[in-house]
Amino acid sequence: MGEGIATREQGVVDGRFYLHLGDALQRVGQNEKALEVYKEGVKEGLFASVYQRSLYSVDGLKAQPWWSPDETPYASSIKELEKHWLDIKNEALSLMTDKGFKPEAENLKDSGDWKQFEIFARGRKIERNCRLAPKTCALIGKIPDAAGCKRGQAKFSLMHPGTHVWAHVGPTNCRLRLHLGLVVPPKVRIRVANETRQWKEGKVLMFDDSFEHEVWHEGDSLRLVLIVDFWHPDLSASQKASLSPI
Template identity: 40%
Template sequence: MNRPSATTRFFMSIVAWAERMNFKYARLGNPPVYDNATFPWAAEIEKAAPAIRAELDRILVRKDELPTFQDISTDVKTISTDRGWKTFFLLGFGLRSEQNIQACPETWKAMQKIPGLTTVMFSIFEPGKHLPAHRGPYNGVLRLHLGLVVPEPRDKLAIRVKDQICHWEEGKVLIFDDAYEHEAWNHTDKTRVVLFVDFVKPLRFPARLVNWLLMHLAIFTPFIKEGLDNHKEWEKKFYAQAEAWRNRPGANG
């Protein structure tokens, strides 16, 4: 096995130090799953769910052309290698996908209510998909799932965060800390879709400043740069195909 380079080891030690600080200076404590009332804007996101669902339905027409998560972010291969987890990114690590945002204006408008937004995407679990237990790479963000397509039976579809098992509900928000061990599964015979959002964890000074610096430095790391390049490549093909389809003979008649 290759030993991490000195630079990587140094960066990892900084992240570990920042994580300890984030835990100590968390403004809202460190529960695995949050009460939605903790974030007053969560109700606004739920109000926007019907408009977001309508935009999702248009995206799902081309579901077979959507990338898997590991097509974009290759480090995800440690937990997912099949075609069962697909994505449609509007924002990744603070960088926008302008064409995808243009396709989902109401979704993007609703997201502006969330302070410290870093990632927004539709997360699509095909039937039978099971993500094994894992934890997020860094505890400086919290995660929100807005249930959009949640098939029955409920007992076959869930996410476990630490020792809490949670069930998605259509039009309802679930907010949790992905730095705790978690796993998710769809053992139904239908597709599940949530809007998947990461936002900066509310912290007190000095952790807030350190977190801000790390989040802004993260986009220069090789695996994030690679993910952004992969997404640009996919986006180019996806919209070129849409243009070709619109321009085919007889398309407008």
């Protein structure tokens, strides 16, 4: 694939080629070579930066890896989620053995066990799962820019000890991703771009997942978070209406 990119033939200068080549190099530990591929992608105008490499992007949106809820119009809604975090946690724990928890299916996991329970996807409620998690579903349903985010999801994310999620990027810069810590043991962390943070129970982390991110669980018990995607606050109403679902 690398030789193909070097030819610069018609159809080869494509973000997908650069993204997949860089990803493959990272997974075999050739990070410097991957960085060179990403730098070339930036030069070609395929990526916004070496860290922000989404393929379904809208120009002109504010780009930063980590966000504070106070930088968005969603701060009061996010405070409501934090206020009810114990209700959300208990609802999620009651579902632990439910078949609604599905293994991660995007080939992002290097090791361990990582499952997800979707509540909303592509701007639509998952009816069966919402019946099982009515409190959480109702809280998210009160936030139009989360429940109606056609380029996002809301889900419980359950991660077992020993899990490592490869460095990767989300498909679009049109959303901001919120993590609400529900069960957070020691030695779990997430890197977004070049900054690593840790979850806290009852508190949120907010980031732009079009930037490269990676997760490690080196603890000895389950990690559980609620993930909620919000429309990027710079998008207009007409843009939100016209964007295709992802």
